[in-house]
Amino acid sequence: MSIKKKIKKIPGKFKFLFTVFFVYSIVFYFNKSLAITGIEKTYIMLIKIIPLLLFVLIIMTVMNLYIDSGKIEKHLGKDSGIKGWVYATIVGLLISGPPYVLFPMLKDLKASGMKNSLLAVFLYNRNVKISFIPVMMYYFGLKFTIITSVAIICFSILNGILIGFFVQDTAK
Amino acid sequence: MNIKKATQKSLNNFKIMIPILIGVLLLVNLITVASSDIYLKLFTGNYIKDSFIGALAGSVSFGIPVTSYIIGGELLKDGVSLLAVTAFILTWSTVGIAMLPLEISFLGKKFAIIRNIVNFIFAIVIAVLVVWILKII
Numbered sequence: 001m002s003i004k005k006k007i008k009k010i011p012g013k014f015k016f017l018f019t020v021f022f023v024y025s026i027v028f029y030f031n032k033s034l035a036i037t038g039i040e041k042t043y044i045m046l047i048k049i050i051p052l053l054l055f056v057l058i059i060m061t062v063m064n065l066y067i068d069s070g071k072i073e074k075h076l077g078k079d080s081g082i083k084g085w086v087y088a089t090i091v092g093l094l095i096s097g098p099p100y101v102l103f104p105m106l107k108d109l110k111a112s113g114m115k116n117s118l119l120a121v122f123l124y125n126r127n128v129k130i131s132f133i134p135v136m137m138y139y140f141g142l143k144f145t146i147i148t149s150v151a152i153i154c155f156s157i158l159n160g161i162l163i164g165f166f167v168q169d170t171a172k
Numbered sequence: 173m174n175i176k177k178a179t180q181k182s183l184n185n186f187k188i189m190i191p192i193l194i195g196v197l198l199l200v201n202l203i204t205v206a207s208s209d210i211y212l213k214l215f216t217g218n219y220i221k222d223s224f225i226g227a228l229a230g231s232v233s234f235g236i237p238v239t240s241y242i243i244g245g246e247l248l249k250d251g252v253s254l255l256a257v258t259a260f261i262l263t264w265s266t267v268g269i270a271m272l273p274l275e276i277s278f279l280g281k282k283f284a285i286i287r288n289i290v291n292f293i294f295a296i297v298i299a300v301l302v303v304w305i306l307k308i309i
Contacts, residue, residue: 020195027202038202045197049242056238057182064178103278110279119279120287124294126265132238139245140254147305148258151298162290167283 052135059131063094076114076122088118089156092125102126117164124156185236193239200243204250215253223299226256227292230263232270240264255303262295 010018028035075087095102106119128149136145215222230240244257267288268275275284 014191017191017195020198024198024202034202034205037205038198041201041205042194042197045201045246046194052242053186053238057186060182060185061175061178064181065175103274107278116283119283120290123287124266124291127237127262129237132236132241135238135241139241139248143306143309144254144258144302147302148262148298151302152262155294155298159287159290159294163283163287166286167280 052138055134056131059134063131076109076118080114080118084115084118085121085157085160088121088160089125089153092122092156093128093130093153095126115164115169116167117160120163121156121160124159125153127152189236189239193242196233196239196243197246200246200250215251215256217253217255219255219300219303220296222253222256223259223296226252226259226299227263227267227295229256230260230295231267231288231292233260233264237261237265254306255299258302259295259299262298263292266291266295 007015024035024038027038076084076091080087102123106114106122110116110119133145133149136148140148214225233240233243240261244261247260248254248257269288272284272288275288
């Protein structure tokens with residue numbers, strides 16, 4: 001296998017990390033202490049956030065245990081009406097996963113009649129995650145967390161209305 | 173879903189998150205150490221400029237939202253304005269320039285482009301609104 005093909009096979013997250021290591025090695029060559037201080041600061045930060053990450057992992061696992069994708073499909077399908085908006089908001093808040101995991105699921109939902117506006121509502125509410133709220137509170141405080149979360153939920157509805165206006169649903 | 177599958181799903185999300193988190197924190201710390209006042213020069217407290225730069229930075233980044241909270245929190249400690257950080261964490265998971273081709277292929281070109289533009293504008297509006305509300309309460 002050629003080097004080009006091997007590089008192509010490396011996942012994006014590692015390509016990014018290797019690029020950062022490469023930047024560090026260049027910096028290290030020209031300014032040793034700068035690179036070492038950067039690594040030390042990162043190490044201290046990572047040690048500090050380990051308990052926080054473990055907490056998030058536990059909450060995410062508990063949420064995964066109680067979310068049933070079959071039920072989601074049932075409530076977000078065509079003719080879901082006002083209930084569909086409520087479900088899109090709630091599911092967006094509860095479901096976790098990177099976009100490349102969610103997009104195929106959303107494509108299936110769209111194929112079974114989910115409106116573009118509900119897709120937009122769902123995707124916008126990914127911003128607020130019950131499992132991540134403790135982290136947001138730790139860094140930004142309770143007031144910020146409440147105001148931002150409420151604003152995101154309200155704007156997700158506006159987002160859905162705008163997307164529904166600009167992007168017509170394809171007739172089935 | 174049983175406990176084994178649920179744990180596996182969460183761990184898979186973490187496997188994606190960790191390399192990105194380490195990479196971004198390494199970069200942020202390198203920039204901070206190299207120029208301790210870079211953020212103070214870049215973020216002047218101007219409502220539109222700060223939130224625009226923050227939103228732009230979040231748009232080109234990717235990962236699960238918790239990563240953006242951690243990075244945003246550290247940026248805040250380094251002197252980046254709350255306005256910029258709020259816009260940053262908002263666009264982190266709602267605007268995905270890197271994910272745009274993927275979104276287009278699954279959900280359609282018009283949907284993906286309009287959604288990302290609307291979300292970018294909303295991030296700036298919400299950031300201004302949140303900081304303004306925090307100031308008055």
